[in-house]
Amino acid sequence: MNWLLLFEQILNGIQLGLLLFLLAAGLTLIFGIMDLVNLAHGSLYMMGAYFAYSFAGWTDSFVIGVLLALPATLLLGIVVEVVALRTLYDRNHLDQVLATFGLILFFNELVRIIWGPAGLDLPLPDFLNTSVEILPGIPYPTYRLAVIAVGLLVALFLYLLVARTRIGMLIRAGASNREMVGALGVDIKLLYTIVFGLGAALAGLAGMMAAPILTVEVGMGERILIDTFVVIVIGGIGSIRGAFLAALIIGLIDTVGRSILPDLLNLMLPQAAASTAAPALSSMLTYVLMALVLAIRPAGLFPPRGA
Amino acid sequence: MTLSVRSVTVILVLLGLALVPPIASWVDQGYYTVLFARMLIMSIAAIALNLILGFGGMVSFGHAAFLGVGGYVAGIFIFHYFEDGAEWMGNGYVQLAATIVASALVALFIGAICLRTRGVYFIMITLAFGQMLFFVAVGLEIYGGDDGLSLYTRSEFPGLFDLNDRTTLYYVSYGTMLACLLVSWRLINSRFGMVLRGARLNDRRMKAIGFPTYPYRLVAFVISGVMTGIAGFLLANQTDFVSPSMMHWTKSGDLIIIVVLGGMGTLFGPLFGTIAYLLLEDILPSITESWQLFFGPMLILVVLFARGGIDSLLGPRSRPDD
Structure with missing residues (x-):
């Protein structure tokens, strides 16, 4: 085994793990706080990638494209929450699975109509399309390093948001006991919308960052969605810390x-x-791992306190 | 004695299905025999899923995996029969027995682990197992891997029937569907079925009054897996083809949609649901190419406003249990 190759693979694994974390963080909060099974989370990831493709094309700049696509996905998330998902919170999980499955079909077809069925390529700007020599003799793509950096920054931002701010306090409280938070006079509807919008923006960001590495295509969301589910189930539903660790574990494995x-x-x-x-x-490795974890600890590795 | 709307509908639907092949050959549209045979086969899988989903409350999001297990057993046996001349592998009885054993073992293994979990975790872990089997199929490179495997001939049951004949296949599927309906009906009205339904409504209470619900749920899961496996076996024979795509997770989603659309927890709901779903899938694309744009939101509306599915259109159920 080539140790240098292994090192490169570990970096790739961390990068995949951080992408998964961006998706999983939002999804685990939506799960934990609203008790909503959202299969359409992958669609938001896909929409993020398509928005970035279009905005980058119009502005001729990858960075501006991403900066515009981010609020666009956030807005889309809020619209989806208000129009379709709000009525689903007090339904059972089966209804939620079906309705959000319907959303997937809708978004896939919408994308096919607007952008066409063929896969699209989002080209990288020149300053990111280079490679850095991280260790003597090992060049590594700058863009992938940038993805790792952004992922870590977002993780730090989320940590500060959740652990240090008032809204984070409400999010944590919501994850432990929703009814109690509502009973204490918090506008739980607004909190739900904010959390969903945040989750959508994170999913969109993951899509945008994955776009130059993969192809922007219909169905890209479903593939990563299943891995994201594995992550949040292993991490313990509702736990951001669990999602972070599980995402890195899954990415590396x-x-x-x-x-x-x-x-x-x-x-x-x-x-x-x-x-x-x-x-x-x-x-199969990731699924085997998930089955093992659930067989031994049915509530995941880091179930949130009080849940 | 007067018949209820539901009884009349059921009798008409069953009669209508029995008459499809002669009518199709009369109007010279053999395509309909193929379409309705597919409908019958999918309804077997839906009846199986309904047994655990509707009556047992187990939302299995990986049920298409059992379609794959049955399909691949048929495919692999016929492959060896054809390529290696293994005579015994071409025997339909052996193939069917192998299908039943294989899907029972897989269901036992998956069920034993999954049933330890509840709610969302159950949905997710069945999904994970479904994906696992999907990737096993993708990895089976001698059997075509990603591209799947063509069946050069269909299963023959010497002395009884030969599925190579389209009409025979149709009536075998029809009979199997009726048998599965009968089995479900007997099961859910038995003591076993009472425990299963009780566990769906309140598992803790069932345990408190002395029923170990786990083995009951596991047995139901295995029965459902075997039925779905048989459906997969028939499906492979009907399409002359097996591939990993028949066990893709969206197929499991389709099965759940079918059950809910028809009315979960009702005896005939899965049959109605399959007919409606496959007809929509057949008709909508001819109206507009982007039919999923309408199908998706329609699904949401069904979930939101038509809780009981098609079955509830036929009047109130004689014995609601929730």
Whole structure:
């Protein structure tokens, strides 16, 4: 095994983990506070990517495009919350799953009509489209480092927001006991809308940052949505700290697993068996981990206090 | 004796379904036999899901995986029969037995772990297991991996019937669907079904009065898995093709939609739901290409305003249990 390669894979894993965290942070709050299963969270991620594509195209600048797309996704999130989701809070989970599944179909088709069915590429600006030598002999793309930096900054911002501000206090209180917060006279509806908008903006940001690395396409949201669910379930629903750690664990296991599993299997199994088992096993790793965690700790690794 | 609206509807629907192949060949539209055969097969899966979702309150978001298990057993057996000349693998009885054993074992394994969790966690962990099996199928490279596997011939049951004939396949699916309806009906009205429904309404109370609900729920999960596996077996025969896409998580979502659309926790709801869903899926694209733009919001409206699904349109249920 090449140690330099492993190091690069670990960085990639952290980067994927931070992207997942951006999605998971919003989703776990929406889950924890509103008790809402939101399958359409991946659609907001997709919309973020498409907004960034369009705004970047109009303004000829990636950075301005992202800066415009961010409030656009926030606004979209608020509209979705007010129009469709608000009525779902006191419904059971099955209703929520179905209604938000309907939203996915709607958004996918909407995107297909507006932007067309083909995948789009969001080009990087020149100053990010370079690579840095992080260790002697290992160049690493600047953009991926930037993603890691932004992810860490957002994590820090969220920590400060949740742990140090009044609104964070309400969010934490909401995650532990919604009814009590409402009974104490807090405008819970407004709090819900704010949390949902925040979650939407974070999901959109993840989409924008993933856009230059992946292709902007219909269905991009569903793929990452399932991984995000794995993250919040492992982390414990409603816990941002849990989401952060679980996102990094999943990001690392997925990325590093894919690169070292074939070598590991080669040591244990005959060549032919190893090469057939490796791709399937590495895609399954995260789900195996989730099944293990839930079998041992049914409420996740870090269930929020009082829940 | 007067028949209720529901009884009349059910009789008409069952009769109508029985008459599809002769009518289709009379008007020379063989396509309808294919469409309705698919409908029957999907309704078997929906009936199976309804057993645990509607009556047991278990929202399994990975049920399409069992369609895949059944489908792949058929596909793999026929593949070896065709490629390696393994005579016994071409035998329909062996294939069906293998389907039942395989889906029962998978359901037992998945159910044993998932049923330890509740609510959202149950939804998520069944989803995760569904994805796991999806990736297993993607990884089966000798059986086509991502691209799937074509069935060069269909299952033959020597002395009984041969699914290569379109009409035979139709009536076998029809009979299987009726059998599954019968099994559900007997199950939910038995002591077993009472415990299952009790556990959905109040699990803690059921335990308090002395029923260990876990084994009951697990058995229901396994029965449902096996039924869905058989549906998958028939589906593979009907489409002559198996691929990972038949166990994609959106297929599990479709199954849930079908059950809710038809009326969950009702005997005939899944059948109505499947017919409505597949007809919509067949008709809407011919009206507008972007039919999902309307289908999605329609789904939301059904969830919000038509709680009981199609079944509730046929008048109040004789014995509401919630």
